[in-house]
Amino acid sequence: MADLESCMAAPILSLIVPVYGVEDYVGACLDSILKAPGFANQCELIVIDDGSKDGSMDIVEQRCRGIANVTIVRQANAGLGAARNTGIAHAQGRYLWFVDSDDEICGDAIVQLTDCIVRHGPDVIAFEFETIGGSLDRSPYLPIYDQIVDPVRFMASGRPPSPVQFYAFARALIARTGHAFAPGIYHEDALFTPLALVQAGSLVRLSTACYRYRLREGSIMSLSRPEKHLADMLSISEVLGAHANRAPTGSAQQQALAREVGFALAAARHYAARTSRRDRCQAASFSRMLSAGARWWHYFPLRVLINYARLLGLAALPTSLGSGRK
Template identity: 30%
Template sequence: METSYTLSVVIPMYNAEDYIGICLDSLLNQNLKLDSYQIIVVNDGSKDNSKAIVEGYVKKYSNVILYNQNNSGNGAARNKGMELVKGKYLYFLDADDYIASAVLDELVSVLEKKNLDILGFNSINTRSSHLNTSKTALNIRALEDYKVKTGVKFIAEHNYRAEVWWYIMKTDFFRSTGVVFYDRKFVQDSYITPTIFLKAERVLFIPHDVHRYRQNDDSITHIKAPAHIRKHMNDLIFAVKKLDALIHSVNDEPCENRLKNRQQGYVFFFLIRFAKSDMSFRALRSILSELKAIEAYPIRHFIGKDYHGFKYRVLVFVLNRSFLRAIFLYTYRFAYQQINKNDRP
């Protein structure tokens, strides 16, 4: 691929008028020349003032690009952004998140020095829009202390984060994986990221403070609408099935075990979400039969180094036994409905 830039940042955007300016400001407040990196915003049919805000940046900054499309979903927006990428390195950032000042040049230096396919870093959860200064100082000379690994070994040895904004990647490498994003609202990166990692030869994680994940009351744990919960549950099961294909493609037992742990984690959280949903118990039994066929249920690989608390152990014991599971889910659902009955329209 002929590259015109060192770095491309792809931002899918939908109704982000309260955040997109902060996101773009953070990307522009870097120690990189404007002609060395591009910022690609894919407007996925926003109905608020997001488009106009970005148009203002396009007029002012030569490296900001806006592409408008009809609402097609986050995955389609990322895929369209990839078509416009001309950078040697690639980063996906959500429109409501942002990054610390003056970190991108450091990350590019590490990518170049170590000849990496993937570089990971730290993120901070926050409600603030002003955490602009990185809390860590990156010592390039100390990089020798950090070991480059294959993606398979990285998955096996780390409680890796699935969200793609934890990582900057070499664009040619990403394209060589053949990965495309699906039109799924939730947990899409849960199978996209490990798919990429399994093909990577050179992966490095550095404990450098870079990304800010914005917490807000619109998160999946706060929205109680039945359709929203059902969508989340459907996407969790989709992720479980996608991970099954990955698990069967791996010949490394520690890596396989980590992927099974993640897969059954999604089964666990699917069952917890079920108690808050309007899905019938008959439908649940049908789904569990499908999961048994691919050995994703009963939950045998969830408890381990990543999840080992007493609460998780008790819940897994209950959820794996049909009689106890039924009592627990019926009771949980009844209590949840009583607590939230005043919130119903």
């Protein structure tokens, strides 16, 4: 368990905020952090300018001018995962919190997180979130709060969310495992979060909301390139499958990772349905999709298994349709 004296020797919490093309939102994001109780004396803010070309960084510089515990790092545009990795490399806090620059944190979030760190000191803290501009369907998962639990049990309890914004990670966990974001892909959280959880030794879930998640058009998750979303989700399923294959046979870790393979393939089905037959065929072959889930399908929840079957059906369409065309 962490003690307050050791926590005060360095920032308790590093908030890592990549910035790219968010001039309409970044001011509100920074205000929510800089004005939060506990930020001034217990946290640091690391802003990564990921080659932003609009007025986002002008707003950052205006908001952060003269604030000692704010670091601004500039780099050529490399994408969200690479920007977060840059933030990890510069962080000094005992815990890392990845905050997207079009979102906000809740008013008492830092107080809630630092209190949990001091009392429990877990590898991972999970917490609730609110939405801005819409609502999301939420699947239930482990309803045990404010006590240490096994992260693998947490994973297997239902469908915990994968966005890293809804977790704080001990920097020692990241250093110990060498964990990093895969650069250049969409949905990198669907890979980072389960791999971090399966390697963690302890987790505490808070019942309070600490994060305000904005739903908006024009974000990375919009479907302007569904074929890339499809290809990246398939790659994620393959990496998760490789980690599952290295876990002890039949272990809870292997089963939890196998379920994550299924979740990634179910998401791939969502994007495959929104991709043209030609682009779908170029993004991923039927044999590759079949191979990604062939060993793990018996661990998939029923709805996930149905979506995996639908994915395979969509993948088979180009061959069957193409054979009859002139």
